[in-house]
Amino acid sequence: xxxxxxxxxxxxxxxxxxxxxxxxxxxxxxxxxxxxxxxxxxxxxxxxxxxxxxxxxxxxxxxxxxxxxxxxxxxxxxxxxxxxxxxxxxxxxxxxxxxxxxxxxxxxxxxxxxxxxxxxxxxxxxxxxxxxxxxxxxxxxxxxxxxxxxxxxxxxxxxxxxxxxxxxxxxxxxxxxxxxxxxxxxxxxxxxxxxxxxxxxxxxxxxxxxxxxxxxxxxxxxxxxxxxxxxxxxxxxxxxxxxxxxxxxxxxxxxxxxxxxxxxxxxxxxxxxxxxxxxxxxxxxxxxxxxxxxxxxxxxxxxxxxxxxxxxxxxxxxxxxxxxxxxxxxxxxxxxxxxxxxxxxxxxxxxxxxxxxxxxxxxxxxxxxxxxxxxx
Numbered sequence: 001x002x003x004x005x006x007x008x009x010x011x012x013x014x015x016x017x018x019x020x021x022x023x024x025x026x027x028x029x030x031x032x033x034x035x036x037x038x039x040x041x042x043x044x045x046x047x048x049x050x051x052x053x054x055x056x057x058x059x060x061x062x063x064x065x066x067x068x069x070x071x072x073x074x075x076x077x078x079x080x081x082x083x084x085x086x087x088x089x090x091x092x093x094x095x096x097x098x099x100x101x102x103x104x105x106x107x108x109x110x111x112x113x114x115x116x117x118x119x120x121x122x123x124x125x126x127x128x129x130x131x132x133x134x135x136x137x138x139x140x141x142x143x144x145x146x147x148x149x150x151x152x153x154x155x156x157x158x159x160x161x162x163x164x165x166x167x168x169x170x171x172x173x174x175x176x177x178x179x180x181x182x183x184x185x186x187x188x189x190x191x192x193x194x195x196x197x198x199x200x201x202x203x204x205x206x207x208x209x210x211x212x213x214x215x216x217x218x219x220x221x222x223x224x225x226x227x228x229x230x231x232x233x234x235x236x237x238x239x240x241x242x243x244x245x246x247x248x249x250x251x252x253x254x255x256x257x258x259x260x261x262x263x264x265x266x267x268x269x270x271x272x273x274x275x276x277x278x279x280x281x282x283x284x285x286x287x288x289x290x291x292x293x294x295x296x297x298x299x300x301x302x303x304x305x306x307x308x309x310x311x312x313x314x315x316x317x318x319x320x321x322x323x324x325x326x327x328x329x330x331x332x333x334x335x336x337x338x339x340x341x342x343x344x345x346x347x348x349x350x351x352x353x354x355x356x357x358x359x360x361x362x363x364x365x366x367x368x369x370x371x372x373x374x375x376x
Contacts, residue, residue, distance in 0.1 A: 027068075027090045031157055033138035034077060034115055035103040041111060043080035044101075045070040046142040048152050067152055069142050077111065078118045094124040098158035100175065101132045101141055101194065107217055107224035116179055116222075127176035130160055133193045133217040133227065144196050144209045156211040157194065168243040170213045170230065182222045185350025186336035186343060188327040189219045190236065193227060218326045220351065226324040235317030238284050238310055239267040239329055248288070248306045250297070257295040260306050262288040262366070269334035271342075277353075278346050279360040280331050284310055290371040299368055307364040318359045327351055331358065 033044030047068040070088065074080035085092065100119075102112065119125045134141055145152050152158065160172035170192050181189035195214040198207045216236065217227040237243045243265055250258040265286035271278045290302065297305075314329070321328035332351045336343040346352060 026093045027088060028093050028096045030096065030152060031099040031101065031142060032097060033101045033103075033142065034106045034111055035138055036105045036109045036111060040073040041075070041077050041080045041106075041114075042071065042073050043077060043084060044138045044142065045081075045084055046152070067143060067145060069139055071139070077115050081118075094122065095126075097125055097129050098153070099130040099132065101134055101138055101157070102191075103138060104133060104135045104217065104224070104227055107133060107191075107219065107227075110223055112178070112182065112219065113222040116182070119175070120179070127174070127179065129175045130158065131173050131175050131178050131191060132157070133191045134195060135193065135227065136195050140196050141194055141211065144211050147201060147203050147208055147210070156213070160192075160213075165244045168240075168246045169237055170216060170233065171240050171242055172213075178219075182219065184333075184336075185221065186332045186347070187220075188225070188330060188332070188351070190216045190240075191219055193217055218324075218328065220327075221349075225326045228320065228324070228326075228328075232320055233317065235310075235313035235315070236328065238265050238286075238314055239269075239282065241267075248309050250302065250305055252297075252305055257293070258290065258297065258302070259292040260288045260302060260368070261291050262286045262306075265310075269329070269331060271331075271335055271338065273342070273346075274360075277355075277358070278331075278335055278342065279358060280329075280334070281361045281363065282314055282329065282359065283363045283365070284314070285365045286310075287367045287369050289369055293371070302368065303366050307366050310364045310366070311362045314362050315359065319356070322354045322356060322358075325354070327354065329359070 027047050028049075029045045030048040031046040033042075033046070035042040035044070047070065049066050070084045072080045072083035072086075074083055100115070102115075106112075141157070144155070146155050156163070164172055171190070172192055173190070178189060178191065181187040192213045193215040194211055196209045197212055197214075198209045201208040201210055213230065215227060215229040216233055218225045237246045245261060245263050246265075248260045248262060249256060250260065263286070265284055268283045269280055270283070271280045273279075288306070317328050320326075327333075331354075332343070332347060335346070335352060352358065
């Protein structure tokens with residue numbers, strides 16, 4: 001009798017697992033894409049297999065990366081994503097999404113607000129996913145996989161921090177940062193832009209397409225202001241909190257003679273009221289190491305050249321912002337944090353009206369810690 005009761009008890013407990021799905025019976029969405037065309041929102045889903053990734057982590061060999069891309073259209077983002085289910089053969093898990101990509105068309109149409117509203121209500125989506133823009137077709141972005149048969153799980157789309165720590169130019173941004181910035185009238189949000197390039201790498205004697213950050217799309221209150229290419233954004237690294245390691249190439253006469261790697265620059269923005277308008281001063285402090293020096297330069301000459309380079313890059317970024325109508329230096333945010341009353345008084349729609357005189361001064365203080373392996 002006791003055995004029968006025990007057996008019935010275990011049978012009752014085990015029934016709780018019978019409805020569980022095996023992990024390889026689910027389709028795992030790895031990235032989401034958002035586009036807009038002909039009055040329709042286009043939703044993309046990138047699916048990847050975790051089977052090969054699990055084998056690698058267990059000590060097995062790599063399998064060739066497999067990527068599946070879904071696409072559906074609808075009147076809204078939610079309708080489009082619902083239509084992705086119509087032709088899929090398995091249950092879908094949204095709990096492993098690592099990134100979301102907006103096309104410039106989607107940004108221009110103002111779809112960021114709608115997408116945030118939908119994803120903010122869905123409990124499977126984490127707010128820590130990485131967020132990007134692109135001007136290229138999203139299928140092209142999603143089809144591009146890492147070299148050496150690494151899983152897309154390790155791609156720039158899903159894991160942008162490792163390379164940023166080694167070479168800090170355009171800081172990756174998370175979804176929760178986009179949400180927070182979009183709700184602040186004083187903040188201009190720099191959304192990194194992705195593209196595919198085929199010039200740098202080959203694999204098995206064939207050109208290997210790779211993802212890269214090619215610029216920034218600036219947003220204010222969910223709306224796109226301007227998308228600016230990377231080669232015009234050198235000054236952004238000096239005012240970005242979290243810049244880890246970034247180079248200055250020394251070309252005093254147009255000839256490359258050395259490289260100074262700057263670590264952890266810290267920027268401070270202050271203001272004063274002049275002629276009825278706020279004017280700003282940017283101060284940058286940083287230390288660096290010489291890792292290349294092909295011709296003799298004294299430490300004083302190196303510091304002077306590097307300081308002028310940083311100053312010029314910040315001023316160029318500000319001038320570009322004046323031209324495009326974008327607060328690239330986050331002056332409005334600095335004013336808001338320091339004196340909210342002045343911010344209310346001197347801004348329009350939360351932003352300081354920019355003129356060539358708004359940035360009054362840039363002060364740079366640099367020091368050299370080491371000459372690579374050599375001592376000073």
